[in-house]
Amino acid sequence: MTPSMADYFLPFTPRGKAIEVKAIGIKEKHGYGAYDPVDPVDLASRMGVELIPESWFDRLDVDHRRQVLVEMGRDWSAGSLPVAGRTHVLLNPTHSPERRSPTLAEELVHVALGHPRSKLMTIDGVPIRTCQHDVESEAYAVATALLMPYQSIFNHIKAGKSIETIPAIVPVSAECRAYRTKMAGLWAMARKRGLVT
Numbered sequence: 001m002t003p004s005m006a007d008y009f010l011p012f013t014p015r016g017k018a019i020e021v022k023a024i025g026i027k028e029k030h031g032y033g034a035y036d037p038v039d040p041v042d043l044a045s046r047m048g049v050e051l052i053p054e055s056w057f058d059r060l061d062v063d064h065r066r067q068v069l070v071e072m073g074r075d076w077s078a079g080s081l082p083v084a085g086r087t088h089v090l091l092n093p094t095h096s097p098e099r100r101s102p103t104l105a106e107e108l109v110h111v112a113l114g115h116p117r118s119k120l121m122t123i124d125g126v127p128i129r130t131c132q133h134d135v136e137s138e139a140y141a142v143a144t145a146l147l148m149p150y151q152s153i154f155n156h157i158k159a160g161k162s163i164e165t166i167p168a169i170v171p172v173s174a175e176c177r178a179y180r181t182k183m184a185g186l187w188a189m190a191r192k193r194g195l196v197t
Contacts, residue, residue, distance in 0.1 A: 008034055009151045013185035016150070020184070023145035024137075026112045038146040039115035040104040044089065047108060052090040069094050077103040080110065081118070086144050087111050101170035105143035115139060144180040147172060153181060 008024060010017045024034050025033045030046040032038055044051055057065055073094040080089050089107045091100050109115075115135050156166050166177045178196075181187050190196045 006084070011150050011185045012024060016183060016185035019138075019141045019145050020141045021055070022109075023149070024115065026109065026142070029112070035149050035151045037041070037149055037152065037167070038105070039169050040101060040108055040146070042141075043108050043146070043157075044104065049108060049109065049111060050083075050086055050088045050105075052088055054091075054093040056090065057093065062186045075104065076155050078107050080107050096173075097171040098173040101168075101172055102140070102143050102147060102176055105146050106139045109139040109142045109146070110135075113139070113142070140179075141183045144176060144183065148180045153184055153186060157181070157186055157193065157195060160195070162191055163190055163195055 008020075010020050025039060026043075027034060027036060030043060032043075041051065057069060060068065069092075073092065076092055077095060077099065078089060078091045080087055083086075089104065091104060095103070110117075115138075147170060148166055153166055157163070163177050163181050164174050166181070168177070181190055181196075187196065
């Protein structure tokens with residue numbers, strides 16, 4: 001018998017609950033427990049998503065590699081492409097592990113939730129990428145829920161432990177932990193306990 005959402009330990013806020021429910025759905029579809037933290041590299045494997053190795057950039061000539069990784073290195077985090085029926089993800093190797101981990105999780109959420117792909121287009125000779133901010137916001141919120149499940153954050157804060165030490169299965173930044181706490185609806189609880197200013 002399939003459990004109902006009432007059987008899960010979920011956030012109290014409607015937005016927090018919606019995020020957690022989507023994360024749980026992705027986890028359960030790919031063989032994780034509802035409260036398990038997810039390593040995005042393992043999830044990619046379970047989803048059949050190919051991670052393009054960093055050595056791919058070695059195939060670019062020096063000028064293109066400099067342009068992509070140095071001149072524009074801060075302007076992009078990852079890209080996903082469908083090739084022969086399989087999604088391939090390329091991560092920006094110049095970014096820190098604390099940034100790449102949530103970025104990969106976010107790309108996987110886009111795939112898992114069937115989000116529309118952004119498009120590259122040229123307008124008046126200027127290349128641009130389309131962006132649906134609500135889709136990007138949802139993907140990042142669900143991605144952080146995969147990395148740091150609600151139950152573990154709730155228990156961590158209830159125990160009076162710092163937000164900066166919220167456990168995560170992969171490297172994440174302090175800003176990512178704070179964002180996840182807010183999206184889980186636990187910021188007020190953390191503030192009341194003197195864990196944030």
